[in-house]
Amino acid sequence: MDRVREGRPGVRRRVGAAIAVGAAAALTVTALAVPAQSADAKAAGGKTAAAEADAAADVNVAKNAGFESDLSDWTCAANSGAAVTSPVHGGAKALKATPSGQGTAECSQIVKVKPNSTYKLSSWVQGSYAYLGARGTGTTDVSTWTPGNSSWQQLSTSFTTGANTTSVTVYTHGWYGQSAYYVDDVSVLGPDGGGGTDPVEIPAAPAGLKAGTATSTSVDLSWTPVSTATGYTVYRDGTKVASSGGASATVTGLAPETTYSFQVSATNAAGESAKSTAVSVRTPKGNDGGDGGAVPKHALTGYWQNFDNGATVQKLRDVSSQYDIIAVSFADATSTPGQITFNLDPAVGYSSTADFKADIAAKKAAGKSVILSVGGEKGTISVNSDASATAFANSAYALMQEYGFNGVDIDLENGLNPTYMTKALRQLSAKAGPKMVLTMAPQTIDMQSTSGGYFQTALNVKDILTVVNMQYYNSGSMLGCDGKVYSQGSVDFLTALACIQLEGGLDPSQVGIGVPASTRGAGSGYVAPSIVNNALDCLTRGTGCGSFKPSKTYPGLRGAMTWSTNWDATAGHTWSNAVGPKVHSLP
Numbered sequence: 201m202d203r204v205r206e207g208r209p210g211v212r213r214r215v216g217a218a219i220a221v222g223a224a225a226a227l228t229v230t231a232l233a234v235p236a237q238s239a240d241a242k243a244a245g246g247k248t249a250a251a252e253a254d255a256a257a258d259v260n261v262a263k264n265a266g267f268e269s270d271l272s273d274w275t276c277a278a279n280s281g282a283a284v285t286s287p288v289h290g291g292a293k294a295l296k297a298t299p300s301g302q303g304t305a306e307c308s309q310i311v312k313v314k315p316n317s318t319y320k321l322s323s324w325v326q327g328s329y330a331y332l333g334a335r336g337t338g339t340t341d342v343s344t345w346t347p348g349n350s351s352w353q354q355l356s357t358s359f360t361t362g363a364n365t366t367s368v369t370v371y372t373h374g375w376y377g378q379s380a381y382y383v384d385d386v387s388v389l390g391p392d393g394g395g396g397t398d399p400v401e402i403p404a405a406p407a408g409l410k411a412g413t414a415t416s417t418s419v420d421l422s423w424t425p426v427s428t429a430t431g432y433t434v435y436r437d438g439t440k441v442a443s444s445g446g447a448s449a450t451v452t453g454l455a456p457e458t459t460y461s462f463q464v465s466a467t468n469a470a471g472e473s474a475k476s477t478a479v480s481v482r483t484p485k486g487n488d489g490g491d492g493g494a495v496p497k498h499a500l501t502g503y504w505q506n507f508d509n510g511a512t513v514q515k516l517r518d519v520s521s522q523y524d525i526i527a528v529s530f531a532d533a534t535s536t537p538g539q540i541t542f543n544l545d546p547a548v549g550y551s552s553t554a555d556f557k558a559d560i561a562a563k564k565a566a567g568k569s570v571i572l573s574v575g576g577e578k579g580t581i582s583v584n585s586d587a588s589a590t591a592f593a594n595s596a597y598a599l600m601q602e603y604g605f606n607g608v609d610i611d612l613e614n615g616l617n618p619t620y621m622t623k624a625l626r627q628l629s630a631k632a633g634p635k636m637v638l639t640m641a642p643q644t645i646d647m648q649s650t651s652g653g654y655f656q657t658a659l660n661v662k663d664i665l666t667v668v669n670m671q672y673y674n675s676g677s678m679l680g681c682d683g684k685v686y687s688q689g690s691v692d693f694l695t696a697l698a699c700i701q702l703e704g705g706l707d708p709s710q711v712g713i714g715v716p717a718s719t720r721g722a723g724s725g726y727v728a729p730s731i732v733n734n735a736l737d738c739l740t741r742g743t744g745c746g747s748f749k750p751s752k753t754y755p756g757l758r759g760a761m762t763w764s765t766n767w768d769a770t771a772g773h774t775w776s777n778a779v780g781p782k783v784h785s786l787p
Contacts, residue, residue: 258389259397261311261319262370265386266291266469268430273309280305285445286618287651289324289352289384291469292430292445296382299374304331305381306373311388312395313361313368319390321370322356326382326649328679329375330355334388336369338362350648350679350700352384366393379645379676385469403429403466405474406447411481416456417663419481420626421464422448426473429466435475437461442660443651446619450626452662453705454483495569495637498786499524500779501669501712501761502768503573506530508547511720511766515549516559516570519765520773522780525639525667526563526765527573527609531599533581538588538624539595540574540581542603560604569637572599575611583624584617593627600632607637607666610657616646618656625657629664640668641714641761644675644688644697650704659705668701669712669761673725680748688725692746694735698757699750702739708756715760717768717775729778732760736779740786759783 263273268291270283281297288294297305313319315338323332325346332355333343344357361368370388374381403426412420421434425447434442434449437460442449454460459482463475502523504516519526531540550556560570574581574596583592596608608628610621629636638661646654647670658668672694677687680696681703687693694713701711715732716722734744742753760779762768768775 259392260387260389261313261393261395261397262309262386262388263311263395263398264309264469265398266384266430267293267295268469271295271307274307275309276307277305278303281307284382286653286656287326287352287382287649288431288443289326289651290431290467290472291384294382294384295372296380297372297374298380299376299378301377304373304375306371307383308369308371309386310367310369312393313365313388314391314393315361315363315365317391317393318358318360319368319388320356320358321388322354323372323386324352324354324384325372326350326352326651327374328378328381330381330383331373331375332357332371332383334359334368334370336365336367338365347683348381348679348685349683350681352649352651379678398469402471403427403468403473406432406464406466406476409462409464409476409479411462411479414481414483415663416483416485417454418450418452419454419460419462419483420448420450421462421479423464423476426466428468429473430468431466433465433467433472435463435465438463443656444619448619448623450622450660452660456483456485458483495666496524496784497709498757498783499667499712499759500776500783501525501527501639501667501714501759502717502765502776503527503529503761503763505764505766506545506548508545511764512769513548514766514769516556516563518769519563520768520776520780521566522773522776522784523568523765524759525569525571525637527571527639527641528605529573529764530611531572531574531581531596531608534595536591537585538581538583538591540572540592540599541595542572542599557603564604564606569606570604571607571609571637571639572596572603572605573609573611573641575613575641580614581612582615582617583620585620586623589620589624590627592624593631596628597631600636606635607632607639609639609641611641613643616653616657618653618660621653621657622660625661625664629661634664636664637666638664639666641671642668643671644678646670647697647701647704648679655701655704658710662706662710665706665710667710667712667758668706669714670697670701671714671763672697672727673714673716673722675725682748684748686748689727689731690746691731691734691738691744692748694727694732695738695745695750696748698735698739699748702750702754708754709758711754712758713760715762717762717764718771720770721763721767729775732779733782736760736782736786755787757786759786 284296299305331345335341406423408424466473642654681699737744
């Protein structure tokens with residue numbers, strides 16, 4: 201969340217609608233100019249024995265095809281690429297490349313090939329405009345592309361080498377000024393041109409799969425690590441339901457009093473192992489956990505600033521009664537990884553910590569929930585190991601006990617490890633009990649795909665999650681659930697992006713719309729309260745929509761959020777006085 205001092209730009213600025221539309225038009229022209237992919241050099245009809253032998257010997261001549269060795273064997277223009285751990289299609293890493301206004305972020309590799317041979321070129325891509333191609337083939341160079349997708353999509357084409365061609369450049373790139381694209385599991389399948397293949401073998405099937413804690417809607421699984429594995433896939437009754445970078449996972453979305461069969465496989469750059477021996481788990485009877493204490497069916501969330509940045513300075517008692525959840529911003533990091541603390545800023549005017557605690561108690565007595573927000577634009581808290589997960593849970597629970605906080609808000613804008621954050625939140629929930637309020641405030645890019653770390657975490661803790669209030673600002677153009685590009689500042693931007701979460705696995709009660717309270721509350725993306733109200737009506741009633749209209753309504757939508765109660769007060773409470781009554785009157 202862009203909780204910056206007034207005048208500083210937002211941390212994530214993206215291209216506007218005009219650039220996105222212009223780029224789309226340019227790509228259309230480019231696509232028409234791309235030569236048709238070359239036909240297979242073999243004649244039609246049955247293969248000869250020699251041809252079948254050649255086909256059987258085909259290998260992937262690309263090196264470091266899954267980016268498990270970072271950018272080894274790859275070259276990215278202007279340092280535009282990097283290996284990332286999320287999102288990934290297979291293994292533990294993938295390529296993320298970010299175009300500039302003057303560059304397409306091309307990443308390439310020279311592969312060794314045989315003359316007069318046919319190769320099938322493919323890769324998995326995600327994000328904005330992504331190209332895949334080959335040049336220097338000695339015959340017809342080829343390329344293929346996609347305008348963008350919020351989930352992994354496979355691109356494929358083929359090429360035939362010339363009579364004297366011994367090497368070919370394969371490449372991928374995005375488009376000028378557009379957002380980052382992701383690439384994983386590149387394949388250039390054909391005869392070995394003398395370069396050989398990476399010495400990676402498919403890992404063995406994991407052993408020792410066992411079930412740990414089981415709730416009415418989730419179960420913890422663990423297994424013995426496989427030394428050559430870079431990741432694991434969890435199957436429920438034969439269907440893939442989760443991925444993990446370590447030897448444990450929590451499967452959510454289960455039904456109470458139901459028996460399930462689980463298996464796990466290991467993956468690396470060479471492929472996926474056989475599935476493990478199955479383990480059977482029966483979930484217990486359900487309880488009343490997960491909805492978050494005093495939070496009403498439709499709720500308004502506001503962030504309260506524990507600092508003075510030019511907005512109206514408030515004590516908690518001054519926060520408008522329209523707000524149902526008040527997120528105190530922010531917790532502070534300590535020298536211990538994962539551990540958090542809270543330091544009341546003298547700038548907000550409390551005479552003592554006891555006075556601040558009394559205000560929390562008074563808000564709770566009035567039926568409000570007061571939670572502690574962790575992160576923010578400058579947040580440096582990192583939970584990326586078992587030890588840091590435990591430190592987070594223990595310190596967060598201690599602060600809840602000391603100050604009376606109802607729960608926590610996760611607003612980590614500098615990266616989130618879904619495996620260990622899930623563990624941390626589950627440990628915290630076990631300590632705090634079923635009435636704990638758990639909210640999240642991801643940026644738009646964090647919720648474009650269920651393979652992203654934030655989205656994974658939200659789904660992992662769905663049974664204890666209160667609401668995800670995504671930040672629909674400081675964003676620029678993004679993809680909606682219909683695959684079209686929408687610009688921030690419109691009702692379509694709010695509804696089409698909310699649709700991704702609603703159709704991606706979150707319950708409507710766990711989805712909220714987060715916007716700035718005034719033009720001064722963020723670098724970009726402010727919308728009038730009337731636009732927010734139209735979006736709420738569109739999603740819950742099917743009225744007030746723009747050009748995008750969801751295929752169904754979501755009357756259980758939780759509500760809306762704003763940064764911040766202080767900027768709202770600066771603007772005369774215009775936002776809360778308009779959006780609050782709308783939220784509270786939703787069906």
